Amino acid sequence: MTAPQTVAVLLSGGLDSTVALHWxxxxxxxxxxxxxxxxxxxxxQELACARWQADSLGIPHRVIDITAISRHLDSALLRGADAVxxxxxxxxxxxxxxxxxxxxxxxxxAAGIAESDGCGGIVIAAHSGDHSIYPDCRETFMSAMSSAxxxxxxxxxxxxxxxxxxxxxEIVRIGQQLGVDFAHTYSCYRGKxxxxxxxxxxxxxxxxxADAHTDDPTVYEQQ
Amino acid sequence: MTAPQTVAVLLSGGLDSTVALHWxxxxxxxxxxxxxxxxxxxxxQELACARWQADSLGIPHRVIDITAISRHLDSALLRGADAVxxxxxxxxxxxxxxxxxxxxxxxxxAAGIAESDGCGGIVIAAHSGDHSIYPDCRETFMSAMSSAxxxxxxxxxxxxxxxxxxxxxEIVRIGQQLGVDFAHTYSCYRGKxxxxxxxxxxxxxxxxxADAHTDDPTVYEQQ
Numbered sequence: 001m002t003a004p005q006t007v008a009v010l011l012s013g014g015l016d017s018t019v020a021l022h023w024x025x026x027x028x029x030x031x032x033x034x035x036x037x038x039x040x041x042x043x044x045q046e047l048a049c050a051r052w053q054a055d056s057l058g059i060p061h062r063v064i065d066i067t068a069i070s071r072h073l074d075s076a077l078l079r080g081a082d083a084v085x086x087x088x089x090x091x092x093x094x095x096x097x098x099x100x101x102x103x104x105x106x107x108x109x110a111a112g113i114a115e116s117d118g119c120g121g122i123v124i125a126a127h128s129g130d131h132s133i134y135p136d137c138r139e140t141f142m143s144a145m146s147s148a149x150x151x152x153x154x155x156x157x158x159x160x161x162x163x164x165x166x167x168x169x170e171i172v173r174i175g176q177q178l179g180v181d182f183a184h185t186y187s188c189y190r191g192k193x194x195x196x197x198x199x200x201x202x203x204x205x206x207x208x209x210a211d212a213h214t215d216d217p218t219v220y221e222q223q
Numbered sequence: 224m225t226a227p228q229t230v231a232v233l234l235s236g237g238l239d240s241t242v243a244l245h246w247x248x249x250x251x252x253x254x255x256x257x258x259x260x261x262x263x264x265x266x267x268q269e270l271a272c273a274r275w276q277a278d279s280l281g282i283p284h285r286v287i288d289i290t291a292i293s294r295h296l297d298s299a300l301l302r303g304a305d306a307v308x309x310x311x312x313x314x315x316x317x318x319x320x321x322x323x324x325x326x327x328x329x330x331x332x333a334a335g336i337a338e339s340d341g342c343g344g345i346v347i348a349a350h351s352g353d354h355s356i357y358p359d360c361r362e363t364f365m366s367a368m369s370s371a372x373x374x375x376x377x378x379x380x381x382x383x384x385x386x387x388x389x390x391x392x393e394i395v396r397i398g399q400q401l402g403v404d405f406a407h408t409y410s411c412y413r414g415k416x417x418x419x420x421x422x423x424x425x426x427x428x429x430x431x432x433a434d435a436h437t438d439d440p441t442v443y444e445q446q
Contacts, residue, residue: 064291068287068288068289068291069289069335072287072335072336099335100334100335100338100339100376101331104331104335104375105331105332105334107331108327109328109331112292112295112322112323112324112327113292113296113323116295116296116323135375138374138375141371141375144368144370144371144373144374144375145368145371145375147367147370148368148371149324149327150367151361151367152326152327152358152364153323153358154321
């Protein structure tokens with residue numbers, strides 16, 4: 001898959017979106033990286049990594065402050081570290097970490113900004129392991145939202161999902177080939193300085209490095 | 224059309240959305256009215272009317288501050304009164320008043336909030352005269368965005384468009400039957416205390432009252 005025109009890249013500062021930024025940068029047409037500050041527990045750690053990665057590539061980085069919106073949303077991700085469950089994804093209480101319609105909100109705002117910036121597309125690091133407990137990660141949503149953004153913009157903006165057929169382990173491998181410094185990516189939902197090692201996203205992060213047979217530079221609080 | 228469950232109503236404070244709020248209130252299941260402050264020229268006038276209308280019905284009113292987003296968007300609507308053209312809709316320079324993907328952004332944020340609030344639907348006052356110069360007012364967009372919101376939420380939120388087959392004149396008639404006080408609605412894109420009377424939205428407002436054979440309580444700067 002190639003990025004046919006100038007793109008905006010959604011960059012959380014996590015593992016997947018960081019690799020997506022490097023992938024798009026390699027194509028040579030990144031107008032900007034977009035991060036959202038939605039007052040999540042892990043905002044500061046994530047955003048610092050996002051900034052570091054964009055700077056390392058010389059790509060303009062915009063942080064969109066949507067904390068005024070999050071105030072109206074209900075989620076454990078917005079209520080402090082202790083509200084985050086430590087089980088694997090798939091158990092009922094992981095539903096608490098849903099931020100209602102988060103991908104819809106991110107993509108809609110990104111579409112407005114990308115259209116203002118004269119971009120032709122938006123890159124999002126959706127992948128094959130995205131969780132069906134999050135309805136706004138499902139294919140039916142992504143496909144309808146892509147149509148809405150294509151139809152609702154003059155530029156007929158395209159949503160590009162370079163990793164949609166890849167596992168998280170494969171994304172780590174792609175990142176390694178692209179020279180990504182994974183020490184400057186952040187995944188933990190608890191948002192402390194070190195990754196906790198036991199929340200669902202930490203568990204997945206560890207598995208991804210293991211699956212990729214790649215050294216994991218992350219320092220976890222609990223091994 | 225009936226609103227089958229609790230709904231959130233998008234309320235700009237303009238003529239159409241005010242009638243939509245009264246229509247939904249008559250159904251008896253409005254959880255809240257949602258207004259967006261996106262730093263438009265006419266924000267203060269519109270929001271004051273929105274607040275007045277919600278208060279008059281005893282409906283909780285939430286104003287979502289998205290000025291931090293608008294800073295990244297390009298539109299004459301965000302650049303002061305003098306940037307607003309005074310021609311009818313349909314001429315090329317009305318394109319300047321497009322706020323990129325505005326309906327997409329409003330609906331996405333509303334979906335997140337409506338899901339958090341346990342609503343079953345979102346009411347938007349889209350109507351048959353909405354302008355094809357705005358891609359995010361076209362049927363192809365609305366239909367795809369409705370699917371995205373239905374698929375991307377646990378509640379399978381429905382987008383309700385009670386006026387989709389009505390003209391603006393018919394909306395005025397419906398409003399009159401519902402007892403709407405139109406003096407507390409605001410349409411002008413220039414955002415002064417009085418409606419200018421010559422921008423495209425003022426022209427449409429006047430025509431709507433004329434079409435409805437209803438007294439227009441608006442004081443226009445230019446007759």
